[in-house]
Amino acid sequence: MGRAEIEKALSKPSPFGVDIDVSKYVVEEPSVEEFKALELEESVRRASTRLGFNGIRPSYIQVDQTALYTLLEKRLRGYGVTVIPLRIALEKTDLARRIAWRLVDPRNDKYTALAYLKGGELGYFIYVPPNVKVDIPIYACLVLKLERRAQLAHNVVYVDEGSEAHVVTGCAVPHGVREGLHVGITEFYVSKRARLTFSMIHAWSPGVHVRPRTAVYVEEGGEYAGYYITYNPLRSIQMYPVTSLQARAKAYSASVIVGLGSGDYDVGAKIVLEGSGASGEVVSRTLGLDESRITARAEIVGRARDSRGHIECLGLLVSEKSSIAAHPQIKSENPGSTLSYEAAIGRISREELEYLMSRGFTEDEAKSIIVRGFMKVDVPGLPEVVRRHVDRIVGAISKLAMR
Amino acid sequence: MFSVGINYLGAPALSILSLEAVSVCVDDRIIVRDVSLNINPGELHVIMEPNGAGKSTLLAAIMGLSHVRVCSGRILFSGVDITHFPSYERAKLGISLAHQVTPTFRGVRFLEVAKAISSRFNTDWRTLASLSNVEDLLLRDLFSGSSGGERKRAELYLALLQNPRVALLDEPDSGVDIDTLRVLAELIDYIVFTQGTSVILVTHLGPILEKLPRITRAHIMVEGAIVYSGDPSHVIPVILKHGYTRGLEVFGGEGG
Numbered sequence: 001m002g003r004a005e006i007e008k009a010l011s012k013p014s015p016f017g018v019d020i021d022v023s024k025y026v027v028e029e030p031s032v033e034e035f036k037a038l039e040l041e042e043s044v045r046r047a048s049t050r051l052g053f054n055g056i057r058p059s060y061i062q063v064d065q066t067a068l069y070t071l072l073e074k075r076l077r078g079y080g081v082t083v084i085p086l087r088i089a090l091e092k093t094d095l096a097r098r099i100a101w102r103l104v105d106p107r108n109d110k111y112t113a114l115a116y117l118k119g120g121e122l123g124y125f126i127y128v129p130p131n132v133k134v135d136i137p138i139y140a141c142l143v144l145k146l147e148r149r150a151q152l153a154h155n156v157v158y159v160d161e162g163s164e165a166h167v168v169t170g171c172a173v174p175h176g177v178r179e180g181l182h183v184g185i186t187e188f189y190v191s192k193r194a195r196l197t198f199s200m201i202h203a204w205s206p207g208v209h210v211r212p213r214t215a216v217y218v219e220e221g222g223e224y225a226g227y228y229i230t231y232n233p234l235r236s237i238q239m240y241p242v243t244s245l246q247a248r249a250k251a252y253s254a255s256v257i258v259g260l261g262s263g264d265y266d267v268g269a270k271i272v273l274e275g276s277g278a279s280g281e282v283v284s285r286t287l288g289l290d291e292s293r294i295t296a297r298a299e300i301v302g303r304a305r306d307s308r309g310h311i312e313c314l315g316l317l318v319s320e321k322s323s324i325a326a327h328p329q330i331k332s333e334n335p336g337s338t339l340s341y342e343a344a345i346g347r348i349s350r351e352e353l354e355y356l357m358s359r360g361f362t363e364d365e366a367k368s369i370i371v372r373g374f375m376k377v378d379v380p381g382l383p384e385v386v387r388r389h390v391d392r393i394v395g396a397i398s399k400l401a402m403r
Numbered sequence: 404m405f406s407v408g409i410n411y412l413g414a415p416a417l418s419i420l421s422l423e424a425v426s427v428c429v430d431d432r433i434i435v436r437d438v439s440l441n442i443n444p445g446e447l448h449v450i451m452e453p454n455g456a457g458k459s460t461l462l463a464a465i466m467g468l469s470h471v472r473v474c475s476g477r478i479l480f481s482g483v484d485i486t487h488f489p490s491y492e493r494a495k496l497g498i499s500l501a502h503q504v505t506p507t508f509r510g511v512r513f514l515e516v517a518k519a520i521s522s523r524f525n526t527d528w529r530t531l532a533s534l535s536n537v538e539d540l541l542l543r544d545l546f547s548g549s550s551g552g553e554r555k556r557a558e559l560y561l562a563l564l565q566n567p568r569v570a571l572l573d574e575p576d577s578g579v580d581i582d583t584l585r586v587l588a589e590l591i592d593y594i595v596f597t598q599g600t601s602v603i604l605v606t607h608l609g610p611i612l613e614k615l616p617r618i619t620r621a622h623i624m625v626e627g628a629i630v631y632s633g634d635p636s637h638v639i640p641v642i643l644k645h646g647y648t649r650g651l652e653v654f655g656g657e658g659g
Binding site for chain 2: 285314316344346349351352354355356357358359360361362365369370372373374376378
């Protein structure tokens with residue numbers, strides 16, 4: 001793969017989502033610094049508060065194009081876990097060099113090309129050694145602090161055989177940042193019989209474009225669960241992570257989209273059942289508020305015998321000026337693969353409200369219960385502490401529907 | 404005009420729910436006519452109606468659902484006139500309705516709604532879930548993909564989760580399997596005679612009546628009016644044996 005080819009891709013739009021003129025955004029010179037938790041500046045602290053990260057000590061922080069890393073928390077060190085900026089990992093470890101950019105091709109579109117060419121390989125590298133069950137989540141926090149900047153991150157996670165890990169990434173701007181572009185490339189390797197959950201929590205502002213690019217490779221008997229939630233206005237987001245499952249591997253992908261302002265949301269997930277006995281489920285819950293436009297995509301491809309896949313795309317249109325589209329797609333290339341989907345878009349019905357009012361709730365309370373219930377997705381394997389974290393966010397969201 | 408137990412100053416101190424000559428309209432049609440009832444704590448009243456919408460409409464009016472309107476008469480709860488209270492206020496006072504028809508909550512787990520109700524009324528959702536045999540349903544969407552029996556158990560469960568002082572049960576026994584019938588009857592018997600809840604149960608054919616050993620009073624409704632009230636041990640066997648038309652002839656002139 002030549003550099004010229006990748007440079008050519010800098011003008012290649014993504015097939016989905018609004019096209020962005022990336023030249024409008026300044027990419028700062030990438031740098032890596034050590035930090036101590038207490039030194040975090042106020043704006044970064046405020047941004048992390050918007051993510052519900054209060055009291056959480058992230059193992060990796062990136063502010064614009066500066067990667068901040070710290071001595072790993074004692075318990076994580078005890079497990080033998082590595083969390084370092086990818087830039088450093090690429091200098092120091094063979095593994096990082098061997099696997100980086102293997103699941104995501106920089107030539108995919110202008111965003112992957114931009115991250116490859118200008119990103120300076122900021123982002124986190126996480127390695128979990130074989131046969132350890134890391135029960136505390138590994139947190140990362142990415143903050144876009146300056147105006148009209150592009151933040152480029154490249155994350156690589158490798159969970160070795162038989163291990164278990166939970167990664168939570170929060171991405172946010174502090175209040176006041178109007179324009180920006182966030183591109184996050186993430187490559188997950190889940191080895192044989194390993195388990196990984198990945199939760200991504202976003203709190204942006206009305207002028208920010210977001211382009212996550214995620215690919216997941218799950219080896220035999222491995223399990224991956226991805227959870228995504230966005231609940232603040234943004235200008236646009238487009239992502240379509242692809243998960244490849246080998247024999248008996250499992251994947252679950254959940255996206256919870258609260259469409260706000262005049263935001264353009266194009267969010268989906270694709271799972272490819274490559275190995276026999278693999279199974280995957282794609283779930284999305286979309287809430288159309290304000291003038292938001294939402295497209296929920298999902299695709300499952302069955303290529304192996306005894307593989308199973310199911311898609312569930314549910315939308316709740318609250319505002320008359322909003323729109324929701326669902327595009328579930330299933331494709332079987334093997335007679336032994338069983339695939340199904342369901343999609344439904346509706347509104348909060350009068351009957352549901354009347355029912356809950358007869359159970360002692362005012363109309364606003366009834367709406368809140370419905371929205372909260374609708375947005376709440378049980379992600380298999382998510383640790384209790386992360387579950388509570390996202391439940392708190394969902395609880396706060398349910399009040400938005402009453403405006 | 405006045406049913407037994409009501410004096411001119413209002414309901415007697417004992418009474419928890421009193422209907423005073425209540426008529427109920429749906430879209431300006433009178434569906435319930437001039438019903439007077441007096442329910443004391445811990446009483447189980449049964450209203451039987453061969454066909455027609457009177458019995459469900461009456462319960463909807465007591466609950467305060469918005470599609471029905473009390474066009475004359477008064478509803479008193481513990482002596483307070485609640486005729487024009489919104490349904491959520493009545494629920495907070497201690498009235499709960501097990502609806503005959505329940506909406507499907509797509510994408511909303513049963514458990515989420517159960518937790519919201521138990522938190523509002525400070526009740527224990529786990530214990531009651533076990534008693535109501537709904538534990539296996541809690542992780543599904545509320546009222547979706549369930550059999551008739553499952554829906555009825557789920558609905559009675561949510562109604563009782565309010566820890567009501569008056570429970571209005573709208574045909575809890577229609578379209579249910581024999582096991583569900585037993586669970587429902589045991590629950591109703593338990594809340595009435597152990598917890599002192601008052602219950603008005605309406606039923607069409609009444610398969611549940613044979614499983615409820617202790618009914619306080621049975622009322623027969625025809626075309627929205629209560630035409631006969633009496634001792635259930637007398638009324639129910641006659642109706643079940645002869646049907647409504649013959650049965651009413653048997654009671655003819657007895658008064659209630």
